[in-house]
Amino acid sequence: MRKYIIKRILLCFLVLFGVSVISFGILHLTPGDPARLLLPDGSSQQEINELREKLGLNRPVQVQYLIYMRGAIKGDLGNSLYFKKPNLDLIKERIPATLILTSAAVFGSLLFSLPLGIIAGVKQGTFIDLFAMLFALLGQAMSPVWLGILMIFIFSVKLRILPSFGYGSIQALIMPAVTLGLPLAALVTRLARAGTIDVLSEDYILAIRAKGIGEKKIITRYVLKNVLIPITTVVGLQFAVFMGGAVVTENIFSWPGIGKLAISAIYGRDFPLVQAIMLVVATFFVSINLLVDIVYTLLDPRLKFN
Amino acid sequence: MKSIKLVIFLLTILWLLSSCLVGFAQEKVITFARPEDIQFMDPYDNINITNLIIDYLVYDRLVEYNPETGTGFVPALATEWSVSPDGTEYTFKLRQGVKFHNGEPFNAECVKVSLERFVNEKLRRGSDWETLKEVEIVDDYTVIVRYKQPSVLCLTTSIQAPMLPAKAFKEKGVALFDNPIGTGAFTFTEWKRGQHIICEKNPDYWGEPAYIDKFIYLPINEDSTRLAAVLTGEIDIADTMPPDQVPLAEAEPNVEIFRMLAWDQIYLGLKVDTPPFTDKKFRQAVTLALDRENIVKFILKGGRPSTGNIPQGVFAFDDSLTPVKRDVEKAKQLVKESIYDGREIRIIVPTGWYPKSKDVAQAIQAELMEVGINATLEILDGATFAEKRAAGNYDIYYTGASQPGDVDSFIWMRIHNDAMASGYINEELNKLIEDQRQEVDSEKRVEMLRKIENIVNTEVAPHAFVYQMEHLYFQRTGITGYRYYGNKCPDLRYVHYGE
Numbered sequence A: 001m002r003k004y005i006i007k008r009i010l011l012c013f014l015v016l017f018g019v020s021v022i023s024f025g026i027l028h029l030t031p032g033d034p035a036r037l038l039l040p041d042g043s044s045q046q047e048i049n050e051l052r053e054k055l056g057l058n059r060p061v062q063v064q065y066l067i068y069m070r071g072a073i074k075g076d077l078g079n080s081l082y083f084k085k086p087n088l089d090l091i092k093e094r095i096p097a098t099l100i101l102t103s104a105a106v107f108g109s110l111l112f113s114l115p116l117g118i119i120a121g122v123k124q125g126t127f128i129d130l131f132a133m134l135f136a137l138l139g140q141a142m143s144p145v146w147l148g149i150l151m152i153f154i155f156s157v158k159l160r161i162l163p164s165f166g167y168g169s170i171q172a173l174i175m176p177a178v179t180l181g182l183p184l185a186a187l188v189t190r191l192a193r194a195g196t197i198d199v200l201s202e203d204y205i206l207a208i209r210a211k212g213i214g215e216k217k218i219i220t221r222y223v224l225k226n227v228l229i230p231i232t233t234v235v236g237l238q239f240a241v242f243m244g245g246a247v248v249t250e251n252i253f254s255w256p257g258i259g260k261l262a263i264s265a266i267y268g269r270d271f272p273l274v275q276a277i278m279l280v281v282a283t284f285f286v287s288i289n290l291l292v293d294i295v296y297t298l299l300d301p302r303l304k305f306n
Numbered sequence B: 001m002k003s004i005k006l007v008i009f010l011l012t013i014l015w016l017l018s019s020c021l022v023g024f025a026q027e028k029v030i031t032f033a034r035p036e037d038i039q040f041m042d043p044y045d046n047i048n049i050t051n052l053i054i055d056y057l058v059y060d061r062l063v064e065y066n067p068e069t070g071t072g073f074v075p076a077l078a079t080e081w082s083v084s085p086d087g088t089e090y091t092f093k094l095r096q097g098v099k100f101h102n103g104e105p106f107n108a109e110c111v112k113v114s115l116e117r118f119v120n121e122k123l124r125r126g127s128d129w130e131t132l133k134e135v136e137i138v139d140d141y142t143v144i145v146r147y148k149q150p151s152v153l154c155l156t157t158s159i160q161a162p163m164l165p166a167k168a169f170k171e172k173g174v175a176l177f178d179n180p181i182g183t184g185a186f187t188f189t190e191w192k193r194g195q196h197i198i199c200e201k202n203p204d205y206w207g208e209p210a211y212i213d214k215f216i217y218l219p220i221n222e223d224s225t226r227l228a229a230v231l232t233g234e235i236d237i238a239d240t241m242p243p244d245q246v247p248l249a250e251a252e253p254n255v256e257i258f259r260m261l262a263w264d265q266i267y268l269g270l271k272v273d274t275p276p277f278t279d280k281k282f283r284q285a286v287t288l289a290l291d292r293e294n295i296v297k298f299i300l301k302g303g304r305p306s307t308g309n310i311p312q313g314v315f316a317f318d319d320s321l322t323p324v325k326r327d328v329e330k331a332k333q334l335v336k337e338s339i340y341d342g343r344e345i346r347i348i349v350p351t352g353w354y355p356k357s358k359d360v361a362q363a364i365q366a367e368l369m370e371v372g373i374n375a376t377l378e379i380l381d382g383a384t385f386a387e388k389r390a391a392g393n394y395d396i397y398y399t400g401a402s403q404p405g406d407v408d409s410f411i412w413m414r415i416h417n418d419a420m421a422s423g424y425i426n427e428e429l430n431k432l433i434e435d436q437r438q439e440v441d442s443e444k445r446v447e448m449l450r451k452i453e454n455i456v457n458t459e460v461a462p463h464a465f466v467y468q469m470e471h472l473y474f475q476r477t478g479i480t481g482y483r484y485y486g487n488k489c490p491d492l493r494y495v496h497y498g499e
Helices: A002-029 A034-038 A045-055 A061-074 A087-122 A127-141 A144-158 A170-200 A203-211 A215-243 A247-253 A258-267 A271-299 B002-024 B051-058 B108-115 B154-158 B166-178 B223-232 B243-251 B280-289 B292-299 B328-337 B357-370 B382-391 B408-416 B427-438 B442-459
Strands: B029-034 B063-065 B073-075 B078-083 B089-094 B132-139 B142-147 B186-192 B196-201 B214-219 B255-270 B345-351 B375-381 B396-402 B463-476
Touching (some): A002 A061, A002 A271, A061 A271, A087 A127, A087 A170, A087 A215, A087 A258, A087 A271, A144 A170, A144 B223, A170 A215, A203 A215, A215 A271, A247 B223, B029 B223, B051 B196, B051 B214, B073 B078, B089 B108, B108 B132, B108 B166, B223 B463, B243 B255, B243 B463, B255 B280, B280 B357, B280 B463, B292 B357, B292 B463, B345 B357, B345 B382, B357 B375, B357 B396, B357 B463, B382 B396, B408 B442, B427 B442
Parallel strands (some): B029 B214, B345 B396
Antiparallel strands (some): B063 B073, B078 B089, B132 B142, B186 B196, B255 B396, B255 B463
16 A cells, blocks of 8 residues: 555656656647747737846746756745746635635535435435436536526625625635536536446345345445445536636636636746646646545455455 | 514525615715726736736826827926927926825925836836936925936826835835825725725815715726626626627616727738848738728727828827728739748737737738738737737737827837847837927927838838727726826826716
């Protein structure tokens, strides 16, 4: 087990290295000069070149990369060209908001969809089952942009029970969390339902029933554990993806998270900031994946002995 | 079950209470939302004009725009001023008894430290003050701003160069701008990036005190959300609203729409040094093909067709000019007579920079094709567009220009210095542009600027102007006291709910 974890951690570092190289490369290959964008429209080439020199953009790409990574390893993620502030500070300002939104979306959708899916699987063919399938279909079909704006108009403008934007209150969290979490809830419902049906049709369930174990215990002990295996993977991945910035949701609800910061940094070709965000997000991603894998081994005894 | 019901009941009460408590605040607050966030608070190093909104509240400048007319200047921190006959020296008499938010007194030293930043540092607004030589302190309340060459732009550029506290700036340098200190009607209280900026009333303001206690700036990027927020009353003023949402705002009785003709114009830049643009006939055909009326009326539902490179509201604007009228037959004929060989004409268009740019570009493409020009569109993201444009990698580029009240920097950078690689070299035009920069006599300068405009219009080089933009604000009824300028950054010091 320990060997497995150590191997996985080493792999994490390899992935982070790969991400840093690829993101740096793509960013620099894309047309667009940050110095030009930082100066007034119509500035002379000479002024732009002077700024490039000052920002160190004229050095060869490989050198820029090495200089950046040398700082990054020490914990210095450089300064944003646009904001002229340390990138780590800018990211730290935004992480709590993204974390709160992501957690609310993920846990909210789990709380709703897991029981829904399981009950639908147990009570196949009933109204609950139909509702669950409909929910799963709509949840994955609805565009978050459309859904978000629609909810604002219904719950904020028409009914006046929820704020249309903002950060800091639970009311303000509800709509963004629903918008973000709905596709995930839909997916989890389907997986939970399918998994439940699968497990309940297994032979060993028949054996357990014969032993006299009650339905409730069967569901909570056997069905739940088995269903959680694929769901953990999906949820873990989604959590990590959301941490990368739920850009659309953040934009619609003016949620001050990392997604918006990343998008404007990319549009502005703010190389150091984009690189910093990539590294931070990738770190989250690999850490969460590692966590998921460890949880996985706890859930599935078959893996313990590998 | 009973306990769950009780919990739900209590939670609901708590929720209702928390949303009610906000309404009990006694202080007068105005909330203002705009798509962009503030970049940083150093007005000297900032090209992001959104900052001006906060700058007006927190800082003061030597002069201000005349609030009645929007152009022309009135005293602020300078009580009187005069220009030397050769235009190289501006003498300012300063207002006495003014204090910064940290208690420091405002005097000539502050003017020197502030403006000489352009001499000592490399700043992004530096091109406005290229020819500044020094600031001489005559006495505590008199300064002379001295230029290396005659300048006509001292007052215009000083709008975006507010006065900084000399002592605090010498101590902290640019770190001062994390908590800006000015002499303004409001103090800069709190800044949570991406969330809000809060400014509070300065009780010791030298000028007329503000009506409200608190001003909150919110960056809300999504147009629909900004609209919803002003419809519910969560914000008081929504800035930069798209014309499509006007009907929704009109339907709400508590919201009114304020329209402002901005100093921004959209124009087409032509690659004059490459055939067929080398042929004047072809260029004329391009401008004759455009249906400016149509674009303004149906696509933008506001604004005005352009008459030249000087927008309405800006110094030297000529209201006797009329926009080029669309003439399809003549354009077709000119295309046939020109050297045009039927090749693809590429129009590059940036996304996200201007409202409805895609729609307008598509209309223009269709209009050009109607007269026999094989036009194609390349819709690019802003950064890529800027690269291609600077490299001259286009046949036509679609872009806008905002003026700070004077067309000088526009014609200097985009015609004289050809910053967008159009390849157009007109000696007469360039000489006029150089001369007008230094012409101190206002009337003579107007003549020169109009002559420049005329040459660009007749030659259709290097630009063909399309339309001047309208800027829309949606606000709650009863709001008054604001000053909106064509630079799209309102002066909100005196905004309040009027009786």
